[in-house]
Amino acid sequence: MRDKDIRSLLTMEEAIKAVEDAFREKNLGRVQMPLKSYLFYEKYNGDHRFMPAYLEKLDIAGVKIVNTHPENRRKYGLPTVAGIIVLADPKTGVILSILEATWITAVKTAAASAVATKYLAREDSEVLGLVGAGLQAVAHLEALSHIMEVKEVRVWSRTRETLENFVKQMAMRYPKVNFVTTNVVRNAVEGCDVVATLTPSRQPIISGDWVKPGTHINAMGADAPGKQELDPAILKTAKIVVDDLEHCSYSGEINVPLTQGVISKKDIYGEIGEIILGQKPGRIRPDEVTVFASTGIAIQDIAVAEVVYREAVRLGLGVKIEL
Known part of the structure; x- marks a missing residue:
């Protein structure tokens, strides 16, 4: 199923619910999700990752195959992230659907932040x-608008064209929001209530002294070993919540500080599923700095893809092929 069809079948509300349910199911012990595996193409500054999962409650299984090539757009005019999701019937093993993964990947990531x-x-x-x-x-702007009353968005990009295109599109979609653009990262962080870091950086780009008390950070860019966006000093004092401790320790925001011994696994407060289930409280004080370190896990993709597949079947959409 093509990306443009997927966009018409999936709402952000459905994605947020699907991702929250998937996190809950994980911490109830009702999913299978082996550690994602990677192929690294160092000479091309890219990789492929393979992400399988089975969710018992939904009775759906699948695997996402997705790449990350940060220089694709500049060098070749191609997307920096692309891939497919294959859904399978656990009962028979039959392949149910092959879906383009671009929009599902973007939505499931933003839904996790939400x-x-x-x-x-x-x-x-x-x-x-x-x-x-x-x-x-x-x-992210769409997803977070469902959770918080966004009155101002401060946004940074390393390229002016991307920044201007984003604000031009979003200002029309969100006319009541004040958009502030900047070519200095600090100005997109300092004074914000919620921050989402969405870069492929391999060195810290967010300094600890920019983060005011009470800030919540969604650290979403680190999705492979060696990637990090936050000054480790932030993690030393923040309440750190992860999507999955095993995955995040290997490839999420905490992977480099853990390897360097700056923090230990004892410094990780818990997984988001534990908080959803009420096993641990979330924010306790208004002045806490909280960090959600998410590397992105397969149950998110498969849960959101299942929503799309179910709706496509209901409406009779998609192209049927014989395998």
């Missing part, structure tokens, strides 16, 4: 900082 923001951000949060202005920023 879920974390729901449980970890201050209820009076109004100012959103976006570090990155690509497709993830578009999806």
